[in-house]
Amino acid sequence: MASLLVLVSTGACRRQPSSESPRWETLPQAEAGQLRPLDAFERIEDRGLRSQALFLEASRVFFHPRCANCHPDGDSPFQDSGGQPHSPPVTRGPEDRGVVGMECAGCHQDHNLELARVPGAPNWHLAPRTMAWVGKTPRQVCEQLKDPARNGGKTLAQLVEHNAHDELVGWGWNPGAGREPAPGTQAHFGRIVAAWVATGAECPGEEARP
Numbered sequence: 151m152a153s154l155l156v157l158v159s160t161g162a163c164r165r166q167p168s169s170e171s172p173r174w175e176t177l178p179q180a181e182a183g184q185l186r187p188l189d190a191f192e193r194i195e196d197r198g199l200r201s202q203a204l205f206l207e208a209s210r211v212f213f214h215p216r217c218a219n220c221h222p223d224g225d226s227p228f229q230d231s232g233g234q235p236h237s238p239p240v241t242r243g244p245e246d247r248g249v250v251g252m253e254c255a256g257c258h259q260d261h262n263l264e265l266a267r268v269p270g271a272p273n274w275h276l277a278p279r280t281m282a283w284v285g286k287t288p289r290q291v292c293e294q295l296k297d298p299a300r301n302g303g304k305t306l307a308q309l310v311e312h313n314a315h316d317e318l319v320g321w322g323w324n325p326g327a328g329r330e331p332a333p334g335t336q337a338h339f340g341r342i343v344a345a346w347v348a349t350g351a352e353c354p355g356e357e358a359r360p
């Protein structure tokens with residue numbers, strides 16, 4: 151709840167919400183490990199604020215360790231619940247695929263290896279530095295996601311498609327070896343990102359947190 155109040159105070163200050171401003175407190179509490187149902191956001195009447203709330207919901211996935219561990223703002227991935235350095239030490243190398251002798255694909259295959267606890271999915275490699283999320287705010291991630299110079303030249307439609315169907319993204323819900331999956335399902339997450347785009351792809355205020 152506190153985060154929603156923050157959203158009101160930051161996201162709304164530009165808009166001077168009147169008495170019919172959205173009643174954030176009517177958004178249901180998110181259940182652990184779940185994303186809020188899409189229709190919950192329809193209670194927020196202001197389209198721009200609804201868009202911001204949808205992005206904050208999506209950022210519960212973006213910042214989840216299953217995603218953020220591979221979107222670091224440095225040369226090495228993280229592991230476990232986030233913040234723990236990858237063991238053994240590896241670096242991204244010139245093409246985000248590791249260095250000679252320590253390529254990502256040398257250990258990570260196109261599927262999880264349960265016994266060895268090595269996670270895997272097709273084309274396993276590190277997200278480029280321009281797509282780093284660790285250490286950033288939801289607003290900063292929102293802005294860089296929309297920026298073709300930093301998002302791999304994607305349109306908003308391609309961004310929706312990537313989130314809804316990409317296999318590295320999908321691994322976040324099938325991480326193997328007892329790792330906690332990202333909240334919700336990839337399909338539900340894809341619908342939240344699509345609804346964010348459909349409502350104008352607005353970014354939340356700098357202070358807003360999910």
Ligand code: HEC
Pocket residue numbers: 215216217219220227228229230231236237238240241242246247248249252253254255256257258266267268269274275276329
């Ligand atoms: C020498 C083998 C090896 C190499 C090379 C390697 N990894 Fe890993 N990686 C592992 C193992 C083993 C784990 C599982 C650690 C654990 O959870 O116990 C892992 C875990 C990870 C995780 C954590 C997943 C999570 O959310 O917990 C990420 C992300 C990752 N590796 C990315 C990479 C990337 C990107 C590269 C190339 C730059 C790479 N790895 C190179 C063996 C390797």
Ligand code: HEC
Pocket residue numbers: 211212216217218220221274275276277278280281294295300301302304309312313318319320321322323332
């Ligand atoms: C194994 C590493 C890895 C994991 C895990 C991973 N990603 Fe990525 N991600 C990448 C790479 C590599 C790219 C760049 C690929 C491209 O541009 O096609 C990328 C790009 C993206 C992009 C494109 C745009 C941008 O600006 O960042 C989005 C969105 C994205 N990932 C979402 C996610 C989400 C959501 C999850 C978790 C559910 C996730 N990723 C987990 C490696 C990963």
